[in-house]
Amino acid sequence: MSQSVCRFPAGFFWGAATSAHQVEGGNRWNDWWRFEQRPGAIRDGTASGDACRHWERFDQDFARARGYGHTMHRLSLEWSRIEPARGRRDGAAIAHYHEVLASLRRHGLVPLVTLHHFTNPLWIADAGGWEERATVDRFCDFVRFCAREYGGEVDWWCTVNEPEVYAFRAYSEGVWPPAKRDDGAALAVMANLLEAHGRAYRILHEEDRVDADGDGQAVRAGFAKHLVQLVPDRWWMPLDALRARAEDAVFNQAVMRAVVSGEIRLGIPGVKGVRRRVPELERSLDFFGLNYYTRWRVRMFAPDPHVTRRGVPLNDLGWEVWPRGLAAAAQRAAACGAPVLVTEHGFADAADKFRPRAVVESLVHLGRAIERGTPVLGYLHWSLMDNFEWADGTRARFGLERVDFDDPARPRTPRASAGVLARIARANAVERTLAAEVGARV
Numbered sequence: 001m002s003q004s005v006c007r008f009p010a011g012f013f014w015g016a017a018t019s020a021h022q023v024e025g026g027n028r029w030n031d032w033w034r035f036e037q038r039p040g041a042i043r044d045g046t047a048s049g050d051a052c053r054h055w056e057r058f059d060q061d062f063a064r065a066r067g068y069g070h071t072m073h074r075l076s077l078e079w080s081r082i083e084p085a086r087g088r089r090d091g092a093a094i095a096h097y098h099e100v101l102a103s104l105r106r107h108g109l110v111p112l113v114t115l116h117h118f119t120n121p122l123w124i125a126d127a128g129g130w131e132e133r134a135t136v137d138r139f140c141d142f143v144r145f146c147a148r149e150y151g152g153e154v155d156w157w158c159t160v161n162e163p164e165v166y167a168f169r170a171y172s173e174g175v176w177p178p179a180k181r182d183d184g185a186a187l188a189v190m191a192n193l194l195e196a197h198g199r200a201y202r203i204l205h206e207e208d209r210v211d212a213d214g215d216g217q218a219v220r221a222g223f224a225k226h227l228v229q230l231v232p233d234r235w236w237m238p239l240d241a242l243r244a245r246a247e248d249a250v251f252n253q254a255v256m257r258a259v260v261s262g263e264i265r266l267g268i269p270g271v272k273g274v275r276r277r278v279p280e281l282e283r284s285l286d287f288f289g290l291n292y293y294t295r296w297r298v299r300m301f302a303p304d305p306h307v308t309r310r311g312v313p314l315n316d317l318g319w320e321v322w323p324r325g326l327a328a329a330a331q332r333a334a335a336c337g338a339p340v341l342v343t344e345h346g347f348a349d350a351a352d353k354f355r356p357r358a359v360v361e362s363l364v365h366l367g368r369a370i371e372r373g374t375p376v377l378g379y380l381h382w383s384l385m386d387n388f389e390w391a392d393g394t395r396a397r398f399g400l401e402r403v404d405f406d407d408p409a410r411p412r413t414p415r416a417s418a419g420v421l422a423r424i425a426r427a428n429a430v431e432r433t434l435a436a437e438v439g440a441r442v
C-alpha cells in the first residue's frame with residue numbers, strides 16, 4: 001500500500017462546483033444575459049450563449065463526476081428560469097431541476113444547492129436589483145418556494161454566493177451588471193445580500209423538514225464567502241499595511257462579523273456606510289462555505305492597488321497561485337464557529353500546466369490544517385468543466401475538463417487534473433507517489 005502524505009477524515013466530501021448561468025446555456029431571462037449583449041462588456045467578446053449545454057447534458061456530466069470519485073456536487077438553481085416574471089413560476093423549469101436532483105442522487109452525488117449565484121431575473125434587475133430592500137423580500141419568497149419544492153431532495157443549501165464580490169464588481173468597479181461605480185451603492189447591496197442570507201437561513205430551517213440523506217439533519221445552510229488574503233506588498237511600508245487592513249475590514253472581517261453577531265457594519269472612508277442589526281443573521285451558519293483562489297498584495301497609491309510581483313506564479317488571469325493560502329483561509333473561516341466546507345477552489349489554467357501540482361500542494365496544506373484541528377467537511381473544486389467566466393468570458397479555463405466552445409456539441413475532455421483529484425478522492429488521502437509525480441513540494 002502506498003504511503004500517504006496526509007489523510008482526510010472519514011466521510012469527507014469530494015466534488016466540484018458550478019453555477020447555472022456559467023454552464024447551463026440559454027439563460028435569457030436574467031440581467032447577465034442582457035449585459036453580455038453590450039459591445040465590450042465581456043473581455044474576450046464571448047457570451048454565455050449555449051454555455052456548456054449542461055441544461056441538456058447534466059446526466060452525463062454527473063456520471064463522469066461520479067467516475068472521478070466525487071461524492072458531492074454544488075450547483076445553483078436559476079431564479080430567472082423558475083420565476084421568469086414576478087409571481088409566475090415555470091412548471092417546466094421546476095420539473096427540470098427535479099430531474100437534475102434525481103440524476104445527482106442516482107449517481108451518488110450529494111447536492112449542495114446555491115440559491116443566488118450572481119444572476120437576477122430581469123424583473124428584479126428592472127425594479128432596482130439589490131439596492132432595493134424589496135429585493136430581499138422577493139428573494140425570500142423564492143427561497144421559501146425552493147425549500148418547499150426541493151426540500152425532499154436537498155439538505156445542503158448555500159444561500160448566496162460571494163456577496164462581497166458581487167457588490168464590488170457590480171456596483172463599485174462597474175464591470176458586472178448593473179455596471180455602477182458607486183461605493184455607497186456597493187455597501188448597500190452587500191448589506192442587503194447579508195440580510196438576505198440571514199433570512200434565507202431561517203426560512204430554510206422552517207420550511208425544509210425532510211432529511212433527504214438520512215443523516216439525522218434536514219438542513220445544513222451556509223453562504224459562500226470569497227476569502228481572499230490581503231497582504232501589504234511592501235512589508236516595510238506602513239501605508240500598504242494600512243490599506244490592506246482597511247480592505248480586509250470591509251471585504252472579509254465585516255462579513256464574517258455579521259454572520260456571527262447579526263450586526264452589519266460596513267464602511268469605507270468618505271462613503272456613507274451601513275449599520276444595522278439583522279437578528280436572523282446572528283449565528284446563521286451551519287457551515288462556512290469557503291471560496292479561496294488567491295492573495296492580493298496591496299499597495300497604497302498605485303493605479304490598481306492589487307499588484308503582482310515579478311517571479312511569482314500566476315494563473316491565466318494573472319492571479320497569484322499560493323497553495324498555502326487555502327489552509328490559511330480555512331483556519332480563518334473556522335474562527336466563525338462553524339465547520340468549513342470548501343465550496344470553491346481552483347485555477348484558470350488552460351494548459352493544465354500548474355494545476356495538478358497546485359491542487360496537490362493546496363490539499364496537503366489543507367489536510368495538515370485538518371490534522372491540527374481545523375474542522376473541514378469537504379472540498380469542491382471550481383469547476384467540473386470550463387465555463388462562462390463572467391466578464392472574462394470563456395477564455396478563462398477553470399475546468400477539470402476542457403470544453404471545446406467552438407464545437408456546437410461542446411465536447412468535454414478530461415484534463416490531467418481531473419485524474420489527480422480523482423486519485424485523491426478515491427484514496428481520501430494524498431499519496432506520496434502522486435505528490436512526487438506532480439512535482440509537489442510537500
Ligand code: IFM
Pocket residue numbers: 019022162291344382389390398
Ligand atoms: O467563476 C467564479 C464563480 O462564479 C464564483 N467564484 C469565483 C469563480 C472564478 O472566478
